[in-house]
Amino acid sequence: MIKTIIYTSQTGFTKKYARLLALETGATAFELGKAPGKVKRDEPVVYMGWLKAGRLMGLSRAMKEHRIAAVCVVGMGPQRQGGSQAQGVQRMYHLDAVPVFYLQGGYDGAKLKGMNRFMMRCMTKLTAPKLEKKKDRTAEEEDMLTLLRHGGDRVDKKNLASVLAWMKER
Numbered sequence: 001m002i003k004t005i006i007y008t009s010q011t012g013f014t015k016k017y018a019r020l021l022a023l024e025t026g027a028t029a030f031e032l033g034k035a036p037g038k039v040k041r042d043e044p045v046v047y048m049g050w051l052k053a054g055r056l057m058g059l060s061r062a063m064k065e066h067r068i069a070a071v072c073v074v075g076m077g078p079q080r081q082g083g084s085q086a087q088g089v090q091r092m093y094h095l096d097a098v099p100v101f102y103l104q105g106g107y108d109g110a111k112l113k114g115m116n117r118f119m120m121r122c123m124t125k126l127t128a129p130k131l132e133k134k135k136d137r138t139a140e141e142e143d144m145l146t147l148l149r150h151g152g153d154r155v156d157k158k159n160l161a162s163v164l165a166w167m168k169e170r
């Protein structure tokens with residue numbers, strides 16, 4: 001069983017998943033860079049990070065400092081469509097032999113600063129009006145619009161089912 005989870009979180013959703021996963025498995029969750037001396041270099045860990053325009057924050061550093069056994073990608077996109085975002089991360093970081101899971105986090109624009117705030121403002125300006133104009137929005141599109149306009153927390157223990165099953169097999 002994997003005993004350690006390493007995570008990076010900017011607005012708290014990935015941290016929430018890391019704590020939930022730790023609670024479910026008995027593992028210990030550490031923020032990336034905050035576990036010096038506590039985690040051996042060759043110890044297998046689950047890495048959890050948040051998605052920023054297709055890149056997984058902290059993963060490059062985590063790959064240098066830890067033995068990554070599995071990766072959880074946390075984004076604001078719908079859970080059901082997260083497979084392609086997970087595959088994108090798997091390809092980008094050459095994680096051929098490492099399972100990559102997707103978890104829908106949430107969106108909290110008020111906690112963003114600097115370039116991240118600017119990027120999401122641009123994204124909202126581009127995407128939200130298009131979604132608002134669309135008459136036959138799917139449930140996922142409706143939820144994305146709500147997230148972009150008002151923010152929201154979509155962290156759900158149910159979304160951990162696949163990574164939990166994988167961890168239990170180890």
Ligand SMILES: Cc1cc2nc3c(=O)[nH]c(=O)nc-3n(C[C@H](O)[C@H](O)[C@H](O)COP(=O)(O)O)c2cc1C
Nearest residue numbers: 009010011012013014050053054075076077105106
């Ligand atoms: C600049 C920026 C780019 C983002 N790009 C994506 C993206 O490509 N796909 C996605 O699903 N979510 C994207 N998000 C949303 C975050 O991944 C999401 O809010 C996540 O839950 C944040 O996790 P955290 O609270 O642990 O920081 C982006 C957020 C920011 C600020």
